[in-house]
Amino acid sequence: MSVLVTGATGHVGRAVVDALVAAGQDVRASSRDTSKLDVPDGVEKVRADLEDASTLEPALDGVSAAFLYTRPQGVEGFVKAAEAAGVRHVVLLSSAATLEPDAAQSRIAGLHRAVEQALAAGSFASTALNPGAFATNTLGWRADIAEGVVRTPYPDSRIGAIHERDIADVAARILVDGSHDGESLALTGPEPISFREQAAVLSDVLGRPLRVEELTADQAIERMLALGWPADVPASVLGAWARTVQEPSAVTDVVREVTGNAPRTFRQWAEEHRADFS
Numbered sequence: 001m002s003v004l005v006t007g008a009t010g011h012v013g014r015a016v017v018d019a020l021v022a023a024g025q026d027v028r029a030s031s032r033d034t035s036k037l038d039v040p041d042g043v044e045k046v047r048a049d050l051e052d053a054s055t056l057e058p059a060l061d062g063v064s065a066a067f068l069y070t071r072p073q074g075v076e077g078f079v080k081a082a083e084a085a086g087v088r089h090v091v092l093l094s095s096a097a098t099l100e101p102d103a104a105q106s107r108i109a110g111l112h113r114a115v116e117q118a119l120a121a122g123s124f125a126s127t128a129l130n131p132g133a134f135a136t137n138t139l140g141w142r143a144d145i146a147e148g149v150v151r152t153p154y155p156d157s158r159i160g161a162i163h164e165r166d167i168a169d170v171a172a173r174i175l176v177d178g179s180h181d182g183e184s185l186a187l188t189g190p191e192p193i194s195f196r197e198q199a200a201v202l203s204d205v206l207g208r209p210l211r212v213e214e215l216t217a218d219q220a221i222e223r224m225l226a227l228g229w230p231a232d233v234p235a236s237v238l239g240a241w242a243r244t245v246q247e248p249s250a251v252t253d254v255v256r257e258v259t260g261n262a263p264r265t266f267r268q269w270a271e272e273h274r275a276d277f278s
C-alpha cells in the first residue's frame with residue numbers, strides 16, 4: 001500500500017514526500033501535471049486534480065493514507081473515491097483561520113472548514129493540520145529584495161512563522177501511525193517574529209542590507225489583488241496582521257508534541273532557502 005501526497009509540487013506537499021520517504025514509506029506523488037513533479041527515485045508519479053473526480057479513483061487505488069490540500073471544489077469526489085479505495089486516514093492541510101474567534105466571518109476559514117467537515121463525515125479517519133503563517137510567504141518578497149527593500153503592511157505584526165518541513169513532519173508522522181483521528185492541530189513556529197525581524201534575518205543570511213518600507217493597507221490590497229488573491233481575502237489577512245501588532249499570534253508546542261522535535265526557527269528556514277533569493 002502507498003501513501004498519496006496530493007500537491008507534491010507545493011512547498012508543503014513536496015516536504016511531505018521527503019518526510020515519508022525518510023520514514024521508509026511507499027509514496028505516490030500527485031500533481032495536475034506530472035511533468036512538474038521533481039521527486040526522489042522510487043516515488044510513483046500520478047496525475048490527480050481534486051476538481052476532476054475522474055482522476056481520483058486511479059490516484060487513490062492501492063492507497064492506505066493520503067495528504068490533501070484544501071481545494072474549495074471537489075472534496076465530495078475525493079471523499080467518495082477515498083472510501084471506495086479503502087483509505088484509512090486522510091491528513092488535510094487546513095489553516096489556523098478555522099480556529100480563530102472570527103472564523104464564522106472569515107472567507108479563508110469558511111473554505112477550509114467546509115473541507116474539514118466533508119472529510120470528518122467520511123468513513124476514514126481524518127486529521128486537520130491548522131498552521132498559522134508560513135515562512136515561505138517571504139518568498140513573495142523576492143522581487144523587492146532584489147531591489148534591497150522589503151515592502152509590507154504592518155511590519156511589526158508578529159506571527160509564529162512555520163517552516164514547511166515542520167508541517168510535513170507532523171503530516172508524515174500521522175500518515176504513518178494513524179494517530180490524532182478527528183483532531184485539529186494548531187501548528188506554529190517556535191516564536192512570534194515580526195515581518196521587520198524576518199527582513200533583518202534575511203538581510204543577515206543573504207549578506208546584503210534590506211530596508212523595510214511600510215505599505216498602507218490600500219497599497220497592500222492592490223498588490224495582493226494584482227497577484228490574483230480572491231477579492232474578499234486581503235481584508236481578512238490584513239485584519240489579522242493589524243491585530244498581531246498589538247498582540248503577537250500565539251505559538252503552540254504541537255510540532256514538538258507530535259514529532260518529538262522543536263519547530264525550526266525562521267533563521268533555519270532562511271539559511272535553507274538562501275538560494276531561493278539569489
Ligand SMILES: NC(=O)c1ccc[n+]([C@@H]2O[C@H](COP(=O)([O-])OP(=O)(O)OC[C@H]3O[C@@H](n4cnc5c(N)ncnc54)[C@H](OP(=O)(O)O)[C@@H]3O)[C@@H](O)[C@H]2O)c1
Pocket residue numbers: 006007008009010011012013030031032033036048049050051069070071093094095096130131132133134136137
Ligand atoms: N501561506 C500561509 O501562510 C498559509 C497558512 C495557513 C494555511 N495555508 C494553506 O496552505 C496552502 C498553501 O500551501 P503551499 O504553500 O504548500 O502551497 P503551494 O506551494 O502554492 O502549492 C499548492 C499546491 O496545490 C496543488 N493544487 C492546486 N490546485 C489543485 C487541484 N485542483 N488539484 C490538486 N492539487 C492542486 C498544486 O499542485 P499542482 O499545481 O502540481 O497540481 C500545488 O502543489 C494554502 O492554500 C492554504 O490552504 C497557508
